[in-house]
Amino acid sequence: MQIEHLEAHYAGIIEGLGENLDREGLIKTPERAAKAMAYLCRGYNQDLNSVVNNAVFTSENDDMVIVKDIELYSLCEHHVLPFIGRAHVAYLPRGKVIGLSKIARIVDMYARRLQIQENLTVQIADAISEVISPAGVAVTIEAEHLCMKMRGVEKQNSTMKTSVMLGTFRESQATRMEYLQLIAD
Numbered sequence: 001m002q003i004e005h006l007e008a009h010y011a012g013i014i015e016g017l018g019e020n021l022d023r024e025g026l027i028k029t030p031e032r033a034a035k036a037m038a039y040l041c042r043g044y045n046q047d048l049n050s051v052v053n054n055a056v057f058t059s060e061n062d063d064m065v066i067v068k069d070i071e072l073y074s075l076c077e078h079h080v081l082p083f084i085g086r087a088h089v090a091y092l093p094r095g096k097v098i099g100l101s102k103i104a105r106i107v108d109m110y111a112r113r114l115q116i117q118e119n120l121t122v123q124i125a126d127a128i129s130e131v132i133s134p135a136g137v138a139v140t141i142e143a144e145h146l147c148m149k150m151r152g153v154e155k156q157n158s159t160m161k162t163s164v165m166l167g168t169f170r171e172s173q174a175t176r177m178e179y180l181q182l183i184a185d
Contacts, residue, residue, distance in 0.1 A: 006034035040075060043112030051109050052131050055099030062135070064175075066090040067103045068183050076147050077114035085117075085143025085159075088183040091128055092135040092168050092175070098128070106131075117143055117162050125164040136167030138179045 010030040011021055019026060068088040076083055087107045091098075110123040125139040140163040148158050168175050 003031070003034045003038060006037055007031050010034055010037075040073070041113055043109045046109045046112075048106070048109070048127055048131065051105045052098065052102050055102045056096050056132055057099070058095065059093055059097040060095075061093050061097065064090055064092055064178065064182070065097065066179070066182055067100065070104050070107050072107055072111040072120075072141070072143070074111040074113070074115045074117075074120060074143075076145060077116055079147040079151065080114065081146040081150065083115075083117060083143045083145040083147075083160075085141055087121075087124065088138075088140045089124060089128065090138040090169070090179050090183075091132065092137075094133060094135045096132040096134075098132050102131075103128070117141055117145075117160055121162040121164045125166055129166055134167065136165070136169040136171075136175065138166070138169040138176070139164045140183060 007030045010033040014021055014026060014029060021027070021030070066088065067090075068086075070087040070089065072085055072087050074083050075081065089103050089107070106127050107124055110120050110127070121139050121141050124141075125137045128134065128137045128139075140161065142159055142161050144159050148155050165176055169179060170176070
């Protein structure tokens, strides 16, 4: 990502809105906006192997592992407006576990790209599945979308929930219900 390239585009957008880039408050705005966008979309500069960084460990545990309430911040790919929420990630180990912080880092890597929540949920589940080949993976995301709150229908109390269930979470109603009960607490 080239900051100078983004900066030139932000200058064009600001001018296109009818603003004066020489106005005191806007002099550095294209540069600041470009740096902010590069930061918010830093997930494009990451890949799964470097994020996990070999933090996969042998384990005989085969009971459910859940990390819940992982904060996430993303930008909707349709309006480039934020959606903010939390992810709950669970898996059933099958000989391997992943370092706890790596789950949050995987969420961040995919969230820090232009996204739709539906795809983000699938990407997180697929990544966990790829890294440790568990018996099952479940991911639930609850988020508020500013594209619904600030424009369009302007519904201030709306939230979106998405979930993906793979393996045992899809096949076993009891496993799925245990997961849903545990994230509800």
